[in-house]
Amino acid sequence: MSTLAESYLVGLIGDGVTPSLTPPMHEAEADAHGIRYLYRPIDLAAIGRPGSDVGTLLSSARELGFNAFNITHPCKQLVLMHLDSVSVDAERLGAVNTVLIRDGRFHGENTDFSGFAHALRTGLPGVALDRVVQLGAGGAGAAVAYALLASGVRHLTLIDLDAERTRERAAALAALFPDRAVVAASPDDIGHELAAADGLVHATPVGMHQHPGMPVDARLLSPRHWVADVVYRPVETELVRAAVALGCRVLDGGHMAVGQAVDAFRLITGVEPDAGRMRHHFLDLLAKGL
Numbered sequence: 001m002s003t004l005a006e007s008y009l010v011g012l013i014g015d016g017v018t019p020s021l022t023p024p025m026h027e028a029e030a031d032a033h034g035i036r037y038l039y040r041p042i043d044l045a046a047i048g049r050p051g052s053d054v055g056t057l058l059s060s061a062r063e064l065g066f067n068a069f070n071i072t073h074p075c076k077q078l079v080l081m082h083l084d085s086v087s088v089d090a091e092r093l094g095a096v097n098t099v100l101i102r103d104g105r106f107h108g109e110n111t112d113f114s115g116f117a118h119a120l121r122t123g124l125p126g127v128a129l130d131r132v133v134q135l136g137a138g139g140a141g142a143a144v145a146y147a148l149l150a151s152g153v154r155h156l157t158l159i160d161l162d163a164e165r166t167r168e169r170a171a172a173l174a175a176l177f178p179d180r181a182v183v184a185a186s187p188d189d190i191g192h193e194l195a196a197a198d199g200l201v202h203a204t205p206v207g208m209h210q211h212p213g214m215p216v217d218a219r220l221l222s223p224r225h226w227v228a229d230v231v232y233r234p235v236e237t238e239l240v241r242a243a244v245a246l247g248c249r250v251l252d253g254g255h256m257a258v259g260q261a262v263d264a265f266r267l268i269t270g271v272e273p274d275a276g277r278m279r280h281h282f283l284d285l286l287a288k289g290l
């Protein structure tokens with residue numbers, strides 16, 4: 001028999017999370033440390049529950065002895081009202097993807113932002129952060145933009161097909177980082193914006209297996225740009241391939257996917273995970289078509 005103190009029972013709550021690679025990433029890392037750790041996807045689509053049930057699910061899970069959760073679409077904002085405490089960054093960002101259950105209380109964190117910030121620091125060390133163009137201002141884009149500003153980006157241009165969403169996101173981020181410039185631009189302005197930028201961050205679904213293609217004309221990129229993608233199925237997107245071919249410094253989307261898991265594993269267990277081993281395992285799972 002194992003108790004709360006001797007083992008970990010963790011879940012991922014979200015829509016369509018059954019194929020997620022986060023549960024096997026955590027479990028394999030725990031195995032390597034000799035930690036008893038079970039991590040189950042709790043797929044809202046499969047159990048026929050709406051995102052608004054996240055609070056009820058968390059309360060039941062607390063009674064059933066769960067230690068922690070990752071939370072994803074559509075619950076990253078919905079979960080906030082059910083938490084007893086939230087980290088400063090998750091509160092500012094208005095999104096939680098990790099919930100720790102300690103002494104019967106729910107504490108929220110955001111490892112999407114911290115995972116991307118870590119990936120940027122370690123995967124693209126020393127890159128210029130004066131001006132960055134970010135394509136995509138949705139869920140992943142919000143965490144990435146926050147991470148860019150928290151990492152020192154001085155001028156961030158957000159571009160998204162949804163002009164209203166872009167304007168709202170830019171205004172919210174500008175209020176959080178008053179000493180930086182955060183501006184919304186139209187997709188037509190991307191050439192002009194990239195001409196003055198140090199880096200491009202891509203956070204739209206373009207380039208995924210289901211949405212193949214290039215999110216930006218490769219002729220607008222030059223070797224002095226660094227390029228970060230968040231798409232990781234496939235890990236080598238058309239954008240990543242084109243940027244590598246041009247000689248740009250490149251961060252693939254797998255770094256953020258692994259980064260959020262590394263930070264969540266550390267928060268849940270208090271044990272320092274081996275980030276390199278977790279990335280190897282993640283790439284193995286992708287290579288197996290999982």
Ligand SMILES: NC(=O)C1=CN([C@@H]2O[C@H](COP(=O)(O)OP(=O)(O)OC[C@H]3O[C@@H](n4cnc5c(N)ncnc54)[C@H](O)[C@@H]3O)[C@@H](O)[C@H]2O)C=CC1
Nearest residue numbers: 136137138139140141160161162204205230231253256257
């Ligand atoms: N590496 C990681 O850990 C993660 C990666 N992702 C990736 O990020 C992608 C985006 O996910 P979410 O932000 O959750 O989706 P979302 O639907 O919340 O946001 C996507 C945004 O992209 C915009 N968009 C779509 N096509 C565009 C185009 N051609 N040009 C400009 N804007 C465009 C949409 O208007 C929308 O605002 C996913 O497809 C997934 O591949 C998502 C979560 C985590």
Ligand SMILES: O=C1C[C@@](O)(C(=O)O)C[C@@H](O)[C@@H]1O
Nearest residue numbers: 020021022070071072097112
């Ligand atoms: O959004 C995501 C992606 C994720 O849901 C996954 O399936 O890997 C895991 C979450 O922790 C993270 O915030």
